[in-house]
Amino acid sequence: MENTIYTISVYAENNIGLLNRISAIFLKRHINLESFSTSASEIPDVFRFVIVVHSDAERVRKIVQQIEKQVDVIKAFYHTDEETIFQENALYKVKSSSLFEERHIQNIIKSSHATIVTVSPEFFVIEKTGFREETEQLRKDLAPYGLLQFVRSGRISVTKAKMGISEILDSFKNNN
Amino acid sequence: METKTKVKATQTQAKPLHISGAEAVVRCLLAEGADLIYGYPGGAIMPVYDELYKFQDQLHHVLTRHEQGATHAAQGFARTSGKVGVAIATSGPGATNLVTGIADAQIDSTPMVCITGQVASHLLGSDAFQETDIIGISTPVTKWNYQITKASEIPEIMAKAFYIARSGRPGPVLIDITKDAQFDTFDFTYEKCTGIRSYAPYPKLSSTDLEQALELIDQAEKPFVVWGQGVILGNAEEEFKTFLETSGIPAAWTILGLSALSTDHPSNRGMVGMHGNYAPNLLTNECDLLIAIGMRFDDRVTGDLNTYAKQAKIIHLELDPAEINKNVTVDVTLHADCKISLQELNKRIKPKTYPDWIARFDALDKIEYDKVIKSDLLPKKEGLTMGESVEMINKHSKNDAVIVTDVGQHQMVACRYAKFSQSKSNVTSGGLGTMGFALPAAIGAKMGAPHREVVAVIGDGGYQMTIQELGTIYQQQIAVKIVVLNNDFLGMVRQWQQLFFDKRYASTEMVNPDFVTIAQGFRIKAKRVKKREELDAAVKEMMASKEPYFLEVCVEKEDNVFPMIPSGASVSDIRLE
Numbered sequence: 001m002e003n004t005i006y007t008i009s010v011y012a013e014n015n016i017g018l019l020n021r022i023s024a025i026f027l028k029r030h031i032n033l034e035s036f037s038t039s040a041s042e043i044p045d046v047f048r049f050v051i052v053v054h055s056d057a058e059r060v061r062k063i064v065q066q067i068e069k070q071v072d073v074i075k076a077f078y079h080t081d082e083e084t085i086f087q088e089n090a091l092y093k094v095k096s097s098s099l100f101e102e103r104h105i106q107n108i109i110k111s112s113h114a115t116i117v118t119v120s121p122e123f124f125v126i127e128k129t130g131f132r133e134e135t136e137q138l139r140k141d142l143a144p145y146g147l148l149q150f151v152r153s154g155r156i157s158v159t160k161a162k163m164g165i166s167e168i169l170d171s172f173k174n175n176n
Numbered sequence: 177m178e179t180k181t182k183v184k185a186t187q188t189q190a191k192p193l194h195i196s197g198a199e200a201v202v203r204c205l206l207a208e209g210a211d212l213i214y215g216y217p218g219g220a221i222m223p224v225y226d227e228l229y230k231f232q233d234q235l236h237h238v239l240t241r242h243e244q245g246a247t248h249a250a251q252g253f254a255r256t257s258g259k260v261g262v263a264i265a266t267s268g269p270g271a272t273n274l275v276t277g278i279a280d281a282q283i284d285s286t287p288m289v290c291i292t293g294q295v296a297s298h299l300l301g302s303d304a305f306q307e308t309d310i311i312g313i314s315t316p317v318t319k320w321n322y323q324i325t326k327a328s329e330i331p332e333i334m335a336k337a338f339y340i341a342r343s344g345r346p347g348p349v350l351i352d353i354t355k356d357a358q359f360d361t362f363d364f365t366y367e368k369c370t371g372i373r374s375y376a377p378y379p380k381l382s383s384t385d386l387e388q389a390l391e392l393i394d395q396a397e398k399p400f401v402v403w404g405q406g407v408i409l410g411n412a413e414e415e416f417k418t419f420l421e422t423s424g425i426p427a428a429w430t431i432l433g434l435s436a437l438s439t440d441h442p443s444n445r446g447m448v449g450m451h452g453n454y455a456p457n458l459l460t461n462e463c464d465l466l467i468a469i470g471m472r473f474d475d476r477v478t479g480d481l482n483t484y485a486k487q488a489k490i491i492h493l494e495l496d497p498a499e500i501n502k503n504v505t506v507d508v509t510l511h512a513d514c515k516i517s518l519q520e521l522n523k524r525i526k527p528k529t530y531p532d533w534i535a536r537f538d539a540l541d542k543i544e545y546d547k548v549i550k551s552d553l554l555p556k557k558e559g560l561t562m563g564e565s566v567e568m569i570n571k572h573s574k575n576d577a578v579i580v581t582d583v584g585q586h587q588m589v590a591c592r593y594a595k596f597s598q599s600k601s602n603v604t605s606g607g608l609g610t611m612g613f614a615l616p617a618a619i620g621a622k623m624g625a626p627h628r629e630v631v632a633v634i635g636d637g638g639y640q641m642t643i644q645e646l647g648t649i650y651q652q653q654i655a656v657k658i659v660v661l662n663n664d665f666l667g668m669v670r671q672w673q674q675l676f677f678d679k680r681y682a683s684t685e686m687v688n689p690d691f692v693t694i695a696q697g698f699r700i701k702a703k704r705v706k707k708r709e710e711l712d713a714a715v716k717e718m719m720a721s722k723e724p725y726f727l728e729v730c731v732e733k734e735d736n737v738f739p740m741i742p743s744g745a746s747v748s749d750i751r752l753e
Contacts, residue, residue: 017312020312062502068497074374172373
């Protein structure tokens with residue numbers, strides 16, 4: 001089966017140790033993660049994990065079954081890139097001198113639709129949200145001007161299809 | 177938290193009790209019906225032990241000789257009683273010693289709650305004395321775990337622990353409690369947990385799936401059932417028997433399914449898997465419909481998946497959604513507790529017989545009897561066999577003992593030849609294959625079924641892994657019968673070395689101690705048998721004993737267990753010699 005990028009979305013309780021429990025499922029199967037991010041979700045008190053893996057459909061299906069089996073997990077899904085809207089966020093710290101001395105760098109910032117977050121006498125910080133290729137291209141473009149620091153977030157993503165988590169939680173409340 | 181878990185008041189208390197966390201732990205155990213726990217004290221769990229002392233007339237604590245023994249005893253208790261087993265230990269090494277038993281309970285779906293002490297919360301992460309991250313360590317091998325750092329959390333978490341351990345597909349839960357949470361006082365009330373919003377342990381059977389299953393059963397000409405422990409865990413033995421008797425379908429068991437149906441039932445065609453019976457293994461690859469009930473297609477059952485039942489339609493009765501299409505892709509899933517699925521099938525199933533198909537089983541059974549079973553049970557050679565030893569236990573227990581086995585050759589032989597009349601009678605370490613399981617598990621098995629005979633059948637290797645539990649047996653006067661089938665070898669590994677490693681017996685020969693003297697040293701009655709003519713009387717004497725009894729049977733050193741499906745081979749490649 002063909003390997004491709006899958007985005008796994010997990011809706012779960014915000015309990016200590018759940019992150020470890022989920023990552024252990026990948027560890028047990030010797031699978032490396034492309035990225036892993038956690039945040040609040042649209043539902044109060046419900047956390048959302050977004051995990052990106054490079055794998056085949058069959059394996060991802062089984063992993064998602066194992067994730068969903070965890071007591072603190074409400075529901076887990078997996079999607080291909082076509083089924084999701086996703087972004088990554090990157091920060092670039094560059095020497096301030098290059099901003100003033102190298103005219104070209106201003107063109108790079110403008111053409112890449114990046115924004116300048118902060119400027120100090122020593123350094124300035126650029127922020128760029130977009131696809132992996134875009135943040136990567138900007139990193140390459142800025143490299144010649146002395147990139148002091150670079151960091152990129154894990155993928156965050158929403159699905160085109162409905163998730164239906166509220167319905168699951170409502171059915172629990174009503175089914176008393 | 178009230179929207180996340182459902183609770184049921186078990187007792188109406190006018191005024192809440194103002195008590196310590198440690199006392200709350202004991203009161204929670206009592207409220208959950210636990211009157212028996214296995215464990216080992218130590219610094220970080222001392223406040224709870226102090227309360228166990230005060231409550232000793234209501235809650236019996238069994239001091240094992242090692243924390244691993246406590247978990248296996250709790251497992252044995254759970255397996256024969258159907259209740260949640262409880263084990264308790266201190267922090268650090270006490271907690272890590274539980275891990276093997278927890279992993280065993282996880283893979284064999286045994287309901288168990290383990291309680292560990294932890295260093296005080298202000299010391300967490302400071303590498304304090306006997307501090308270990310047992311939550312991190314136990315995460316991959318528990319159904320759920322939780323660290324309590326405040327006394328007030330204890331009732332809700334303990335209620336959740338028992339609910340999670342016993343509901344759905346059962347499993348082990350570990351609760352780690354910091355020492356300060358044990359000392360702190362709070363207003364205690366207890367309410368049982370009846371639901372958790374993120375956890376749906378009882379799926380509703382789909383009527384479409386049921387229709388499809390009935391249609392496949394109706395069309396089948398050579399149907400075959402393989403059942404596992406799900407039948408026992410779902411208390412579905414009666415429904416299962418009705419299903420087999422009405423449908424006329426022959427059935428075989430996985431090692432953990434053994435005893436769900438009496439061994440002499442005409443539908444019972446024996447064991448599937450690596451050392452299972454000839455007919456059910458071969459005919460797995462001839463049936464046109466395979467109905468898998470409460471089993472998980474373990475590799476020891478299926479052999480090579482690429483050649484497993486490829487010709488057959490498959491129906492899977494399964495409660496755990498993660499098991500569906502995990503190892504074997506099936507045609508129809510009945511995703512529900514198998515008790516419910518079987519009840520629904522029984523309402524609609526048509527009575528049928530399959531004389532030609534059953535005759536195929538009979539013919540292959542005869543081949544296996546002539547080539548393997550006869551010489552196992554009625555040997556002509558001088559040395560004693562494991563098979564005849566097990567047969568002698570059948571004779572003197574009238575086919576009605578609880579048989580607890582360890583791991584290896586003796587386990588396969590015992591499971592092949594032991595006779596059972598009632599369910600929950602076979603206690604063994606199936607999925608994890610934990611040597612050292614049997615002796616402590618037998619303690620729990622006997623306490624979970626005190627009116628039944630419990631016979632632990634153990635190899636000389638595994639016996640020495642937890643031999644110290646003889647001390648527990650004597651102190652508690654647990655009337656278990658211990659049979660060590662001694663071949664002075666780690667027999668199963670030696671068998672593989674003989675068959676697959678050109679007889680290079682690397683580290684498998686055992687120079688054993690005098691087992692009879694050792695048992696006697698623990699003040700347990702003991703006997704050794706070396707000759708066939710002594711076996712009958714010795715087993716008879718053992719079974720008649722009202723006290724714990726140890727019997728060493730010196731068996732042939734280099735016997736092999738057959739039939740055998742070599743690791744990774746197809747079930748069709750089963751060897752008789």
